[in-house]
Amino acid sequence: MPVCFSDLRIDEKLNTIPARQTYVDIGDITLSALKLAFTDKHKVSLSKKDGHNFFEVLNNGLKLSTGLNVVLGERSTGKSHTLNLISEQNTNEDIKVKYVKQFSLLQRDEDDEKDFSKRLSTSQSKITQNYLKEFNETVDSMRDVDIDKSDRELSDFIDSLLNHANDSHKLDSFAKAKLFIESTFKINDLISLKQVIASAMTLADNTEYKHIINNHITDDGLSTLIVDLITEYNNQKETELKKSYVNDIVENIRTELQMHTAATPISEVDLYKYAFDLQKVKVFNQLCKNIQKEKEFLRKDIQGFCKVAQRSTFKNARDIGTVLSKQMSFSAAFSKYQINGYEYLKELRKIDNLNETDFHKHFVKINYAILNSSGYEVSGGERSEYRLLQEISDASQYDMLLIDEPESSFDNIFLFNKVNNLIKDMSKFMPVILVTHNSTVGGSIKPDYLVYTSKNHKYGAVNYELYTGHISDKCLIGLNGTKTDNHMVLLNCLEAGNEPYLARRKEYEMLED
Amino acid sequence: MKCLKIDNGKGLFSLDGDAWQQLDLITKDNILSIVTECLVNGFEMDNPFETSVHNKAHEIIYNNLFTKFTELDKQKSKFKDESEGLYKESLAKYNE
Numbered sequence: 001m002p003v004c005f006s007d008l009r010i011d012e013k014l015n016t017i018p019a020r021q022t023y024v025d026i027g028d029i030t031l032s033a034l035k036l037a038f039t040d041k042h043k044v045s046l047s048k049k050d051g052h053n054f055f056e057v058l059n060n061g062l063k064l065s066t067g068l069n070v071v072l073g074e075r076s077t078g079k080s081h082t083l084n085l086i087s088e089q090n091t092n093e094d095i096k097v098k099y100v101k102q103f104s105l106l107q108r109d110e111d112d113e114k115d116f117s118k119r120l121s122t123s124q125s126k127i128t129q130n131y132l133k134e135f136n137e138t139v140d141s142m143r144d145v146d147i148d149k150s151d152r153e154l155s156d157f158i159d160s161l162l163n164h165a166n167d168s169h170k171l172d173s174f175a176k177a178k179l180f181i182e183s184t185f186k187i188n189d190l191i192s193l194k195q196v197i198a199s200a201m202t203l204a205d206n207t208e209y210k211h212i213i214n215n216h217i218t219d220d221g222l223s224t225l226i227v228d229l230i231t232e233y234n235n236q237k238e239t240e241l242k243k244s245y246v247n248d249i250v251e252n253i254r255t256e257l258q259m260h261t262a263a264t265p266i267s268e269v270d271l272y273k274y275a276f277d278l279q280k281v282k283v284f285n286q287l288c289k290n291i292q293k294e295k296e297f298l299r300k301d302i303q304g305f306c307k308v309a310q311r312s313t314f315k316n317a318r319d320i321g322t323v324l325s326k327q328m329s330f331s332a333a334f335s336k337y338q339i340n341g342y343e344y345l346k347e348l349r350k351i352d353n354l355n356e357t358d359f360h361k362h363f364v365k366i367n368y369a370i371l372n373s374s375g376y377e378v379s380g381g382e383r384s385e386y387r388l389l390q391e392i393s394d395a396s397q398y399d400m401l402l403i404d405e406p407e408s409s410f411d412n413i414f415l416f417n418k419v420n421n422l423i424k425d426m427s428k429f430m431p432v433i434l435v436t437h438n439s440t441v442g443g444s445i446k447p448d449y450l451v452y453t454s455k456n457h458k459y460g461a462v463n464y465e466l467y468t469g470h471i472s473d474k475c476l477i478g479l480n481g482t483k484t485d486n487h488m489v490l491l492n493c494l495e496a497g498n499e500p501y502l503a504r505r506k507e508y509e510m511l512e513d
Numbered sequence: 514m515k516c517l518k519i520d521n522g523k524g525l526f527s528l529d530g531d532a533w534q535q536l537d538l539i540t541k542d543n544i545l546s547i548v549t550e551c552l553v554n555g556f557e558m559d560n561p562f563e564t565s566v567h568n569k570a571h572e573i574i575y576n577n578l579f580t581k582f583t584e585l586d587k588q589k590s591k592f593k594d595e596s597e598g599l600y601k602e603s604l605a606k607y608n609e
Binding site for chain 1: 536537538539540541544545548549552568569570573574577578581585592595603604607
């Protein structure tokens with residue numbers, strides 16, 4: 001009993017009703033019989049007779065294997081049209097169909113190399129992001145470092161201190177109050193203590209390595225540690241809150257006292273921050289120097305090719321600009337690029353519309369390259385091969401894979417060695433439907449099922465027919481029940497007919513002799 | 514504990530309720546000691562709007578401290594909650 005339109009969700013955007021059906025093996029059509037059938041997987045199948053090995057892919061009744069299907073047929077017999085229909089009728093919000101169209105992967109023009117490398121970088125942006133993660137955090141931590149401002153504050157502090165000392169003999173009662181020259185408390189953010197607490201909690205909550213942790217510290221010991229740390233945190237936090245409260249009071253009183261006197265107040269300076277920032281700049285400059293040194297940081301084999309990621313230094317201002325798709329001028333910044341990281345960062349800050357979160361991307365150039373099996377950068381043809389293999393691999397994210405004539409510009413050795421194997425592998429996980437004319441693809445791939453498209457003229461009208469069957473079947477059966485000879489179909493579609501096939505075979509035999 | 518008083522038109526502060534010093538000598542550390550002590554025991558102060566402070570510098574310091582300490586006295590429980598709020602659940606969990 002077919003349950004039509006299985007799992008179909010009816011909504012306004014629904015244009016095509018998918019062919020998908022589920023068959024349940026029941027006698028009487030009752031809810032209880034259905035309920036019982038759904039509890040037994042042997043009573044539920046994708047096709048009427050062939051269990052889960054076949055499913056209905058088109059509304060016209062075309063049934064295909066859930067493995068590898070090869071579509072054969074002469075020119076203009078509706079092969080691509082059939083693939084289009086399959087894509088159309090099966091794509092919905094639950095099912096994603098990957099459709100690799102004919103010629104879509106070929107080298108298109110002289111910009112192909114540039115385009116390939118750009119796409120490669122975009123597709124690898126996650127790797128770049130991951131590689132630059134710590135550097136990004138470092139650049140971010142430099143956000144509040146402004147040495148010029150700190151220099152000015154220090155100089156103001158010294159000037160005001162000297163002036164105050166010079167005026168000391170003529171200080172009035174307002175200026176004599178200790179709070180007049182009082183500085184504020186430095187507030188501790190307690191970050192290190194918070195990190196220690198979080199680490200102790202991680203240890204306490206971890207179950208995977210509990211046995212190792214407990215070899216060194218008991219659960220009770222961990223709990224006591226956490227409680228002690230939190231108590232310490234609360235005490236320190238209370239003190240810091242009080243200090244921040246006192247700072248408000250001191251600042252208010254100081255401002256009011258200053259309004260009543262002509263004496264010079266002593267400017268505030270945070271010497272700790274100043275010294276720490278100088279240290280930060282020193283380390284940051286060293287880090288920038290290191291990261292600009294050329295280095296390969298990733299090498300990965302992909303289907304006979306090799307993906308290589310390399311960091312290097314930007315050669316000119318235009319080179320820096322290529323990181324973002326926006327047009328910006330980096331010439332002023334580039335003049336500082338090779339001097340030191342901090343000076344360069346200062347210049348980047350001056351560029352309008354340059355997002356602060358992108359700063360780190362402008363310190364180091366990240367390049368990706370695909371190398372062939374000999375270790376050289378891929379040629380135009382190899383780029384297409386790589387693209388095809390990537391497209392097919394990418395299909396693992398989908399539910400069905402459609403490929404239209406992959407042979408269009410690949411040599412047979414590549415098709416036989418790589419593409420066939422990959423397609424075979426994919427068909428173990430999802431239905432694959434492959435249109436081909438090529439005997440290397442069609443003949444050697446050993447498909448689970450064949451579809452033959454044919455066109456005939458009857459009574460002045462053009463009729464398109466679809467025949468299906470296993471590769472070992474004598475005849476392929478049409479949707480209307482008519483039969484066609486499988487052997488002839490294979491010879492005609494893959495070998496250009498019987499005569500040329502025999503002639504070719506003879507030639508090969510002669511060459512061998 | 515009494516921390517601020519007005520005597521002879523001058524503002525005075527005390528860290529222990531016994532020894533008194535003039536307000537122009539108060540430092541930020543002295544204020545912090547008073548805050549720490551009085552958050553537990555409460556703030557007692559002469560009201561500058563009832564007894565005036567004649568020394569102008571003292572008046573500025575006194576009025577500011579008085580306003581802030583009064584505010585803090587009212588928010589004693591909020592202050593405690595805020596400082597102990599974080600990790601409250603964790604503390605309860607690991608204290609079991």
